[in-house]
Amino acid sequence: MxxxxxxxxxxxxxxxxxxxxxxxxxxxxxxxxxxxxxxxxxxxxxxxxxxxxxxxxxxxxEAFTLEAASQSTASASADPAPDAPGSATGSVIRKVTVPGKASKLNLTMFVYLPAAYRTGKQRFPVIQAQHGFSGNPRTWLTKLRVQSVLDTEIAAGRMAPTVVLFPFQSPRPATLDTECTNLVGAEQTETFLTVDVPAYVKAKFRVRNDRAGWGLIGYSAGAYCATSLALRHPTLYAAAASLSGLAGPGITVGDGLEATEHNVLWRLQHLPQPPLALWIGWAKDEKNIPRDSELIVRAARPPLSVTTAVLERGGHSHTVWRQMVGPAFDWLSARLARPLP
Structure with a gap:
């Protein structure tokens, strides 16, 4: 059940x-x-x-699911055989387990493969989608209906065929909020997401290996993850989209840098800004997020660029993020390299 x-x-x-x-x-x-x-x-x-x-x-x-319950005992698995189409358009959602050779985390990940992946021999761009807390990747698939959104945007030509990753960010997503950081003396989630996940995907799937073909997206805590990881690893990602994200992690990482190097606004104000494209979206009636988002936008300087999307109301909710998902993915696709023959 x-x-x-x-x-x-x-x-x-x-x-x-x-x-x-x-x-x-x-x-x-x-x-x-x-x-x-x-x-x-x-x-x-x-x-x-x-x-x-x-x-x-x-x-x-969806803070706790059977997938979440099994994270701590999950073992690495090989890439499964090609799946049957998961939608009328022929896209599929594949479930894999990423072996954390660098992070020591072995976590489940869902992978969206567009219909073109099954019929062509191209190498596809990649968008890595981070979930919120408390939540897990299934929220993207159920509450945000992301497979249908991606199918629609690709079929309409607003988005290039893209491989989309939905990784777990914690072995205990209902109780442990990592904010995609390396917790001192504990889970090394940043390493898992920026080292283990790309290495696994590049080895197992036909994807682009270059920075120009990789982007990030996230909602809520995952929105902070997307902007923070992009700024901390600008050689890995070309663009990132934030759906209702704060500037800081909101947890104790343990290294004393929560208000500085882990803070998006501090990085923009005190460190050189990388050649990166950011999409920042929020609703005006969310708590704290409009303030942080506006500060981030004002702090941006070339070569970093920022695009904004603001809703009048809706709060910090799936209703708001469902309105943002399609435009955010379209924007990301326009800034990432196309499938490579």
Whole structure:
């Protein structure tokens, strides 16, 4: 049973109803054990209500899934055989496990392969998509419906056929927020994303090997990841798109550099700006994000360039990001190199 599925939610709601009936029926029964019976019934009711609430929250955030639960024990796997088409247009979503030779993290990753990947012999540009916290790559596939978006944009000619990566950013995505950094004495997520993932993808898939063919995108915490990783590794990526991202990591990395080298705004103000293209999107009614986004835009100087997209309302939500996903991918594709014969 899916951990975010409707059957599980229906089951927990049924348990709430049954325990409520139990409380009502047992309230005046039990004789000398009446207090104990009442206590057991109330405890069962409280547990069922809590379980139903947690299931609903998980349905909204997809913070915990079967894939997330298996991260800590996942082993490296070879690239699977070609998949059957996953949509009417012939694109597929392939699930792999990336061996972390440098980071020591072995994490699941979903890979979008456009229809052209199955029929041609080209090497394709790559966009690496980072998820938010608490969340995981499935949010891109379900809440943001990214496969359908990519199929539509490619079919319309607004986007070149592109391989899109959806990696995990933590072995415990529901409880451990890494912000795509190398945590001191703990998970080396930045190394996983910038060393292990590119090495695996370049070895296993027909993709471009050059910086001009690689970009980043992310929403929420993943938006910070996209801009931060692009600025920290400008020799690896040519462009990055941020959907509602803050300037700083919002966690303790452990190296004391959270407000400086890990902060996007600080880097723009104190370090040479690389020849990089950034797309910054936000909604005006989000908390803190409009302020950080506007500061980042004002701090940008050539050779770095910034494009902005601002929505009037919607808050920090999937509704806002669904409106941004298509334009952001189109913008990225226009700034990345085309498929290479």
């Amino acid at each position: 899916s951990l975010t599925g409707t059957p599980l939610l229906v089951g927990t709601l049924g348990a709430v109803f049954l325990t409520a009936v139990l409380v009502a029926m047992s309230w005046e029964r039990g004789g000398r054990l009446r207090v104990l019976v009442r206590g057991v019934a109330l405890l069962a009711s409280l547990v069922s209500i809590t379980a139903a609430a947690l299931v609903q929250v998980n349905r909204m955030t």
